[in-house]
Amino acid sequence: MNRIIGSRTPIDDALAKATGETTYTADIKLANMCFGKLILSTIAFGKVKSINYSEALKIKGVIDVLTYKDFPSTKYNSALRFKGHGILKTETVLSEDVRFVGDRIGIVIAESLEIAEKALKLIEVEYEEFKPIIDEEAAASSNVQLHEGLDNKVGTISTGSDADKVTELINKADFVFEDKIKIPMVNHVSIETFSVIGDYKSKKVTVYASTQNTFAVRVLISDVYNLPLNKIKVIQPTLGGSFGGKLEVVTELVAVGAAMKVNRPVKIVLSRKESMIASRTRNGATIKVKSGVNKDGTILATDFRILTNTGGYVGSGMNVIGAMSHKLLKAYKYPLRYTGSPVVTNTPIAGAMRGYGSPQAFLGMNIHVNKIAMALGIDPIELNMKNIVDKNEVDILSFGNPELKECVIKGKEMFDWDQKKKDTTEYNKQNNGYIRGIGFGIGAHGAGVYPAHQDCINLLLRLNEDGTFNYWSASHDMGNGSLTAQKIIISEVLTTDVIDIESTEVNTETCPWNLGDYASRGVFVEGEGAYKLAEAMKSLILETAVLKFKVNKEALSIKDKKVWLDDTELGSFGDIAMYAQTTLQKELSVLIDHHSIAGRTSYGAHFAEVEVDKSTGDVKVIDYVAVHDAGTVINRHGIEGQLEGGIQMGIGYALSEKMTFDEKGNLLENNLKKYRIYKANEMPRVRVDFIENGDNGGPFGAKSISECATVPSAQTIINAVANAIGEQTTIIPINKEEVLNIINK
Amino acid sequence: MKLMLNMTINNEKISVEIEPDSRLLDVLRDDLGLLGTKEGCGVGECGACTVIIDGKTANSCVTLAASMEGCDIKTIEYLSKNGKLHPMQKSFIDNSALQCGFCTPGFVLSGVNLLERNPNPTEEEIKEGISGNICRCTGYEQIVKAVEDVRDEKYIKDGACDE
Numbered sequence: 001m002n003r004i005i006g007s008r009t010p011i012d013d014a015l016a017k018a019t020g021e022t023t024y025t026a027d028i029k030l031a032n033m034c035f036g037k038l039i040l041s042t043i044a045f046g047k048v049k050s051i052n053y054s055e056a057l058k059i060k061g062v063i064d065v066l067t068y069k070d071f072p073s074t075k076y077n078s079a080l081r082f083k084g085h086g087i088l089k090t091e092t093v094l095s096e097d098v099r100f101v102g103d104r105i106g107i108v109i110a111e112s113l114e115i116a117e118k119a120l121k122l123i124e125v126e127y128e129e130f131k132p133i134i135d136e137e138a139a140a141s142s143n144v145q146l147h148e149g150l151d152n153k154v155g156t157i158s159t160g161s162d163a164d165k166v167t168e169l170i171n172k173a174d175f176v177f178e179d180k181i182k183i184p185m186v187n188h189v190s191i192e193t194f195s196v197i198g199d200y201k202s203k204k205v206t207v208y209a210s211t212q213n214t215f216a217v218r219v220l221i222s223d224v225y226n227l228p229l230n231k232i233k234v235i236q237p238t239l240g241g242s243f244g245g246k247l248e249v250v251t252e253l254v255a256v257g258a259a260m261k262v263n264r265p266v267k268i269v270l271s272r273k274e275s276m277i278a279s280r281t282r283n284g285a286t287i288k289v290k291s292g293v294n295k296d297g298t299i300l301a302t303d304f305r306i307l308t309n310t311g312g313y314v315g316s317g318m319n320v321i322g323a324m325s326h327k328l329l330k331a332y333k334y335p336l337r338y339t340g341s342p343v344v345t346n347t348p349i350a351g352a353m354r355g356y357g358s359p360q361a362f363l364g365m366n367i368h369v370n371k372i373a374m375a376l377g378i379d380p381i382e383l384n385m386k387n388i389v390d391k392n393e394v395d396i397l398s399f400g401n402p403e404l405k406e407c408v409i410k411g412k413e414m415f416d417w418d419q420k421k422k423d424t425t426e427y428n429k430q431n432n433g434y435i436r437g438i439g440f441g442i443g444a445h446g447a448g449v450y451p452a453h454q455d456c457i458n459l460l461l462r463l464n465e466d467g468t469f470n471y472w473s474a475s476h477d478m479g480n481g482s483l484t485a486q487k488i489i490i491s492e493v494l495t496t497d498v499i500d501i502e503s504t505e506v507n508t509e510t511c512p513w514n515l516g517d518y519a520s521r522g523v524f525v526e527g528e529g530a531y532k533l534a535e536a537m538k539s540l541i542l543e544t545a546v547l548k549f550k551v552n553k554e555a556l557s558i559k560d561k562k563v564w565l566d567d568t569e570l571g572s573f574g575d576i577a578m579y580a581q582t583t584l585q586k587e588l589s590v591l592i593d594h595h596s597i598a599g600r601t602s603y604g605a606h607f608a609e610v611e612v613d614k615s616t617g618d619v620k621v622i623d624y625v626a627v628h629d630a631g632t633v634i635n636r637h638g639i640e641g642q643l644e645g646g647i648q649m650g651i652g653y654a655l656s657e658k659m660t661f662d663e664k665g666n667l668l669e670n671n672l673k674k675y676r677i678y679k680a681n682e683m684p685r686v687r688v689d690f691i692e693n694g695d696n697g698g699p700f701g702a703k704s705i706s707e708c709a710t711v712p713s714a715q716t717i718i719n720a721v722a723n724a725i726g727e728q729t730t731i732i733p734i735n736k737e738e739v740l741n742i743i744n745k
Numbered sequence: 746m747k748l749m750l751n752m753t754i755n756n757e758k759i760s761v762e763i764e765p766d767s768r769l770l771d772v773l774r775d776d777l778g779l780l781g782t783k784e785g786c787g788v789g790e791c792g793a794c795t796v797i798i799d800g801k802t803a804n805s806c807v808t809l810a811a812s813m814e815g816c817d818i819k820t821i822e823y824l825s826k827n828g829k830l831h832p833m834q835k836s837f838i839d840n841s842a843l844q845c846g847f848c849t850p851g852f853v854l855s856g857v858n859l860l861e862r863n864p865n866p867t868e869e870e871i872k873e874g875i876s877g878n879i880c881r882c883t884g885y886e887q888i889v890k891a892v893e894d895v896r897d898e899k900y901i902k903d904g905a906c907d908e
Contacts, residue, residue, distance in 0.1 A: 010841045017846025018834040018853060020781020020821035027780045114764070114771075189881055191785040191793050191847040240783075240847030241881050272786040479845025479882045637841035637887075644884030645844065672790040672879070680885040681869075681876040 005492050005700050006692075008637040011477075012484040012498055013238065022238045025195035025210045026269045033197065034063055036258050036268040037116035038251070039106035039123055040278055041098035044132035044346040044665025045146070048096050048105050048125060055122040056108060061115035063262055065123065067106040068094035071257045074224045078249040079316035079351065081516065082454060083219045083229075088154070088314045090147055093224060093253045098127070099146065099312030100346050101665045102277030104251075107258055109266060132346035132665045136309040137286050139345045146344050147314075153307070153341045155318050159325040161301065161335035169301035169335055173292030177372050181364045183732050184658035185284035185309060188353055189677055190478075192240020193275035198255025199265040205232045205256055210239050212247045212476040213516030218508050220249050221256055236506040242478040243649075244352030247518050248315060250279045273670045280351030281659060283308035283320055283342070287364035293372050297383040301335040304328060304365065308357075310342040311349040317342030320350075322452070323519075324357030328365055330601040331404060331444045333389045346665050352518055354649065355445060358711045362443040363653075363732070366715035370439070371728045379421075380440050380719065381412055388442060403629035403691045404442060407605040411627035412440075414687060415607035420623075424609070424724075435743075436611050436622075437724025443711030444603045447524035447704035448596040455521065456595035457529040458512030461490070461537050463588040465581060467561055467574035469496065469537075471503045474514035475526050480706045481638035482522025486530035488634055489699045493534035494541075494573075495559050512591065520704035521596070523634055527699040529594030536590040541576050544588060548579045600696050602708040604628040606647070606716040608684070612724045614743055617736030619655055619721055621684040626712070628688070631696040631703035643688045643709045650713020652678050655734050752813045754779070755823040763810050770794045770805040772813075773820060781821035781850045785879070792878030795851035796820050802858045802877065821850035824857065824906055832900035833857050833891070842891035844882035851878045856892045866896060 016022040039051070053065040075089040094104050105125065110116035133139040139152040146152050160166075170176055197208040205227060211217055214234040221232050239246065251268045258266040270279060291302040306324070310317030321340040328336055338361075353359075369387070373380040389402045412418075417438065424436040449455045460472040471490070477483040487498045504510060514526070542556050545563040549570050556563055556570075563570045571579075580588050609623040626643055633639050656676035660668050669675035696703050714732075722728040727742045729735070747762045754777065761776050773779045773796070782805055785793030789807035796805045797819040824831035833856050836842070843849040852875060859866060859874035866874060871892045872885070880888065894900070 008841065010838050011844060011846075013846070014838040014841070014843060015830075017843050017849050018830070018837050019825045020850040022846050023780075024783075024847065026784070027774075189879075190845070191791060191879065191881055192783070192845070193785070239845060241845040243881070269784075272788070272791075479843075479847075481844065641841055641844055641883050641887055644886045645880075645882045646884070648884040649881070671788050672786040673788055677879050677881070679876040679879060680872040680889065683872070683885050686884060686886055 002492060002700070004488055006633050006636060009484060009488055009498055009635050010637060011481050012487055024192055024240050025197065025208050025237050028197055028208055028237060030197060030199060030265040033265040033267055034109055034111055034262065035113045035116050036255065036266045037108045037113065037120050038104055038268065038274065038278065039108065039120065040274065041101060041103040041105055043098060043127050043129050044101050046098055046127045046129040048098065049128050050126045051106060052124040056119040059115060059119045061111040062119045063109045063111065065106060065108050066258060066261055068096045070261060072224055076220055076224055077315060079319060080220055081216050090313045093257055100348050101667065102348055103312060104254065104278065107254055109258055109262055134345055134347055134661050134663065134665060136284065136307045136343040136345055140307055140343045146346065153343050154314050156339060156341045157321050157325050158337065158339045160329050160337040163337055166301040166303050166335055166337045170290060170292030170303065173300045174295045175293050176290065177293060177368065177375065178290045179368045179371060181287040181367055183285045183360050183363060184660060185281045185347065185350060186653060186657045187276050187281050187659055187675060188243040188245035189675065190241030190243060190245055193270045193272055194246060194250050194279045195269040196251050196255045197265055197267045198252065198259040200256065200259040203231060207234045207252055207256060208237055209234060209252050210246050211236055212242050212478060212518060214474065214476065214506050214508050215513055216516055217249055217252050220253060224253055225256060233507065233509040236476050239476065239478040243354040244356065244518060245280045247352045247516060248280055272672060276670060276675065277348045277667050281311065281348050282353035283310055283350035283360065285309065285360040289364055289368045291368065291372065295376065297376055297378045297386050299334050299387045304336060304338050306340045306361065308340065308342045309345050309347060309350060311345060311347050313349050314342065314344060315349050316351050320357045324361050327358045327444055328361055331389060331442060332387055334387060347661055355707045355711050358443060358445045358707065359653065359714065362711050363715045366441045367718060367728060370719040370722060374722065374728065381408060381417065384408065384442060401693065401696055402601060402603055403693055404603040404605065406691045407603055407627040407629050410689060410691060411605045411607050411625050414627065414689060415625040417607065420609060433614050434611050435614060435724045436609060437720045438609050439716050439720025439723055441606050441712045441716035441719060442604065443708060444601050445520060445704065445708035445711050447600045447602060447698065448521040449519045450596040450599045454595065455515055455525055456593060457514040457526050458591065458593045459529050459533045460512055460591045461533050461589065463537065463573060463577045465574060465577050467572050467577065469501045471501050472511045473503055473526065474506045474511035475522060476506050476517035478517065480522060480642060481635060482517060482526060484638060485523045485527050485634045489527050489530045490534040493531065493538055496561055520707045522706065523702050524600060524698040524704050525596045527634065527702060529592065531699040532594050533590060533592045536592055540588050540590055541573060544576050544580050545570060547584065548576065598697055600698060600703045602628065602630045602703045602705060604708050604712045606712040608716045608720045610717065610720040610724055612721060612739060617739035619734055621651055621717060624684045624686045626688045627691065628705060628708065629691045630705040630708065631698055632692050632701035633690050634700065634702050639690065639705050640688055642705050644686050646709025647686055647713050648678050648683060649710045651717055653714035653733065654717035658733055748811055750810060750814060752815065753817045755819060755826060765811050767810040768806055769808040769810045769813055772810040773805060779820050779822055783847055783850065785847065792851040792855065793848050795854050795878060797854055797858055802855050821854060824853065826906045829903055831857065831906065832895050832902060835900050836891040836894045840887050840891040840894060842883060842887040848878060848880045852880065852888055856895065859892065860896060
């Protein structure tokens with residue numbers, strides 16, 4: 001019986017967040033600090049011919065205007081993860097060649113942001129303009145190379161069953177179903193926009209950045225500015241949300257270069273519009289999927305093809321395609337072939353966003369499978385159950401004990417699917433201007449990056465003289481509670497409470513090395529590291545107790561932060577620490593390394609009821625259930641919060657969120673009035689639960705939730721709408737005109 | 746050409762020199778060092794900049810500071826001003842109604858102000874009352890529960906500052 005694992009624990013820094021005392025990057029003031037405002041391209045494709053900033057320099061308080069001419073032209077890839085990472089380098093800190101509206105060409109530096117903004121308005125840029133390509137299909141088939149020497153369709157990854165086998169099986173089936181699905185680019189909309197402060201003093205760089213990836217930022221600064229790694233300090237103050245949007249280097253390199261030029265710290269805080277166009281987005285995609293299905297609903301094979309819109313630069317384009325490539329294979333048990341390619345276009349750079357390809361892949365697949373179910377007149381849950389992975393059929397080592405079917409069964413019951421089916425049919429007979437429908441969707445995502453590349457964390461724990469602990473973990477908690485989960489795990493082993501363990505901000509100079517926080521590794525990898533760390537500390541405490549109390553180690557145990565000999569309390573952790581300091585003359589500290597030797601897959605099944613207004617085509621979500629297999633629940637508060645938040649993102653993905661562009665590449669939804677995020681009064685009642693079975697190789701059997709949370713969501717809503725109106729819609733997000741057209745047919 | 750602005754902030758009379766086109770948000774953060782109020786969108790949509798002006802919540806990013814002459818303003822710092830947590834803050838913590846925390850000051854103030862105006866709201870009224878604030882982390886479930894617990898008097902005031 002676990003003491004703290006699985007109970008409800010608020011996030012470890014909740015107090016400071018509730019009082020407004022938490023320091024985020026934009027809150028930091030350094031002595032003699034000045035402010036940078038980016039000069040961003042106003043065209044989508046072309047070359048800068050001239051930048052005239054003489055008028056801007058005349059404004060009082062303007063310190064300097066810098067352009068691409070003042071910065072290194074070293075090419076890099078902002079998605080670099082570690083030193084030596086071999087990914088295609090197409091980006092520069094500032095550019096003369098512009099690839100999208102929002103590409104960086106310069107920076108105004110001034111005594112205040114207001115002065116910098118005023119100066120920006122006086123800067124005149126002349127461009128040589130080329131015709132931009134906005135859509136991935138158009139770019140893939142175009143003869144115009146958007147990057148010299150690079151195909152617009154950057155590369156292709158194919159995995160899964162043999163192509164000939166899949167074709168043969170499709171042709172053998174009773175029916176062939178084919179769908180084309182287009183998914184828009186969307187945005188993280190973390191409430192904190194990307195912020196950075198760069199400082200350069202005595203040949204040393206200090207960067208404060210809202211980033212999930214401090215050690216990778218350090219490598220990129222070193223590579224671009226030719227500095228040794230130990231002269232670069234990258235600090236992550238508290239992150240105001242990220243969801244992958246602050247994973248890749250955005251403006252850190254600009255801030256560093258600017259600080260070097262003006263010899264003062266430079267702060268760059270992106271506005272919301274800048275954050276939408278000049279940081280990162282989620283890849284839009286065009287999916288073509290074809291399946292051979294027998295009349296009983298058994299799918300014989302699927303050929304799944306996807307082009308992603310990776311935006312103006314390649315960035316992590318190939319990585320997203322690669323990560324996506326095995327995810328469908330973890331959820332569907334029949335022969336499936338995946339072929340994916342990232343395509344560069346003249347739109348904002350796509351990067352990591354919660355799910356890293358899984359949302360698009362599962363959205364496309366679930367819509368396709370739902371259409372099959374509707375065509376064959378088979379209940380979609382029944383049809384899915386014939387085709388999704390079983391617990392025992394798959395290779396335990398790489399899948400991690402999939403409980404997908406258990407999620408479906410439990411969720412179906414919680415949602416009362418069979419009864420709701422009857423109820424919605426009855427409701428719709430009333431003909432009162434609204435129609436209701438129910439829908440279902442599944443999804444999966446991994447935990448850690450194994451086996452793609454190194455996946456390790458190094459952790460340090462120190463016992464203080466009073467029995468409290470200090471903990472150094474370069475876990476870039478972004479509100480997802482990864483650090484809290486690690487403290488819970490440590491507490492379970494050491495019989496402490498979360499409050500007894502104090503951690504620092506992530507700082508590359510004080511924290512041992514960690515890969516960045518992505519691929520949902522906060523619990524599965526980092527948490528397992530925390531477990532090892534705690535076990536090592538427990539051993540050390542007991543070994544020290546042996547020396548102090550002269551007893552056998554085997555007879556000792558720990559409980560309530562004390563060391564015990566059977567039922568006799570020998571001393572507190574504080575007593576042990578004092579003994580170590582005064583008598584042994586050492587501090588009790590442990591430093592461990594841990595790396596992931598296996599990936600695991602987490603699963604989810606979502607269920608929704610929607611109500612469609614027959615006169616306007618508006619869709620309201622009126623009920624929602626989600627059941628996930630994330631292995632053991634470490635923090636019940638945290639995991640529920642993550643899942644509920646992921647659902648909000650998925651509902652937006654289905655019903656309101658999109659980044660669309662005019663033919664000149666200007667973003668139409670360029671502020672939060674136009675880019676529609678779901679608010680509290682639009683959210684349905686959401687009920688969540690978890691399947692906790694089996695040993696999964698993570699700490700106490702835990703897997704992951706943070707990305708998987710959102711993967712099943714959008715398709716659940718879209719499928720519910722299809723059920724309500726009797727036909728699957730084709731436009732994403734749901735388009736009211738299309739809904740009305742279908743209703744009125 | 747600067748202006749002298751006189752207002753009451755967190756029960757203290759303040760006089761500060763401002764530019765005529767300053768936003769209230771910038772005066773709070775840059776001139777008065779009250780960093781708990783955040784900027785999330787700049788267009789009055791996300792509510793991260795929520796403050797209470799003369800008893801009503803408002804978005805300080807679209808409020809002209811110059812129009813605040815003589816006004817009574819409360820920021821998140823007010824609630825724990827005397828060193829104790831407001832029930833709404835305790836409830837947010839206990840219910841885990843916060844993750845990254847960036848929207849939290851705005852939501853806490855919206856929750857406090859809602860219960861001032863309507864001490865017994867239904868779940869729907871709570872959701873309506875906090876729909877001037879956007880959260881991207883929580884999906885709102887735990888936030889609604891946090892407000893409900895304060896409505897249901899699960900926390901005693903214990904000498905904390907109140908609106």
